[in-house]
Amino acid sequence: MRVMGVDPGLTRCGVGVVEGAPGKPLRLVHVSVVRTSPDAPIAERLLGVAQGLEALLDELRPDAVAVERVFAQHNVRTVMGTAQAAGVAMLAAARRGLPVAMHTPSEAKAAVTGNGRADKAQVTMMVTRLLRLETAPKPADAADALALAICHVWRGGAQARLESARLGARSRGGNGQ
Amino acid sequence: MRVMGVDPGLTRCGVGVVEGAPGKPLRLVHVSVVRTSPDAPIAERLLGVAQGLEALLDELRPDAVAVERVFAQHNVRTVMGTAQAAGVAMLAAARRGLPVAMHTPSEAKAAVTGNGRADKAQVTMMVTRLLRLETAPKPADAADALALAICHVWRGGAQARLESARLGARSRGGNGQ
Numbered sequence: 043m044r045v046m047g048v049d050p051g052l053t054r055c056g057v058g059v060v061e062g063a064p065g066k067p068l069r070l071v072h073v074s075v076v077r078t079s080p081d082a083p084i085a086e087r088l089l090g091v092a093q094g095l096e097a098l099l100d101e102l103r104p105d106a107v108a109v110e111r112v113f114a115q116h117n118v119r120t121v122m123g124t125a126q127a128a129g130v131a132m133l134a135a136a137r138r139g140l141p142v143a144m145h146t147p148s149e150a151k152a153a154v155t156g157n158g159r160a161d162k163a164q165v166t167m168m169v170t171r172l173l174r175l176e177t178a179p180k181p182a183d184a185a186d187a188l189a190l191a192i193c194h195v196w197r198g199g200a201q202a203r204l205e206s207a208r209l210g211a212r213s214r215g216g217n218g219q
Numbered sequence: 220m221r222v223m224g225v226d227p228g229l230t231r232c233g234v235g236v237v238e239g240a241p242g243k244p245l246r247l248v249h250v251s252v253v254r255t256s257p258d259a260p261i262a263e264r265l266l267g268v269a270q271g272l273e274a275l276l277d278e279l280r281p282d283a284v285a286v287e288r289v290f291a292q293h294n295v296r297t298v299m300g301t302a303q304a305a306g307v308a309m310l311a312a313a314r315r316g317l318p319v320a321m322h323t324p325s326e327a328k329a330a331v332t333g334n335g336r337a338d339k340a341q342v343t344m345m346v347t348r349l350l351r352l353e354t355a356p357k358p359a360d361a362a363d364a365l366a367l368a369i370c371h372v373w374r375g376g377a378q379a380r381l382e383s384a385r386l387g388a389r390s391r392g393g394n395g396q
Contacts, residue, residue, distance in 0.1 A: 085319035129303030142262035
């Protein structure tokens, strides 16, 4: 299973692609950061993020995309742009018919370090070890995207099954929002 | 000048297209609501909003798109979806090379009623009057999108000039964020 993890942002959007399966070794396929200028209008920045992610999706052809879940209560100043970059990533995946999952930062940290409150250095160290890299992945910014992709490789199957059960139960119960 | 106003949302995304110029009569071109199911996964809903808006942009060919500015502090439960729908609208416009403006709900209300805190009934009444419609525009949900488009017809030119002055000043001053 090949998974693209996306750590959404307008200034820096981390992208990490990993191959693996639960209980099998992981392999690094790609790591990079899509950047846009803080001086550009927001619509142009969203277009830059979309074009960057679309080029990577078309080149690397992942089986699924995992996007970091953004919370409204954190970083109020930048949260709207982060949410919009996440939306652009989900849209690009949906256009290609790819399943999209969201994982929280704590879930990704817990998946790779065993601790949902691990710091950046711990996450980078474990990502380096799990992918059997000789040096830490560069750019460092994208370690979170790799952690997210690894988290999805390990949790993805289970979560997809839960989600389809939930949707089935909801549509049977007619529980609209 | 033909302007598409977008009142972003995942369950209902209001779209109103208006033609006019400052000091000239306004004309209603289109009003509708793009809907997606609350039971669908978010990525699919964003795709539904994108496809609905793109079809309208390609059919109605506005000169500019005005999107309601979403604030992080309101409606925390739904704000992320609203922000993402706004991002999808901005992206669709940017892909077509169209200028995108954002106006706050208060700016749109003040533009059409003279009162930034006008209620829905006042906004609908003034939109109906300004567009010289015999009955209130339907669906009622989209009156906000029409108010936004009218706001942009009247303020757009001035704001575009301010924005380009601001960007010019910023790039001259090298004030990166």
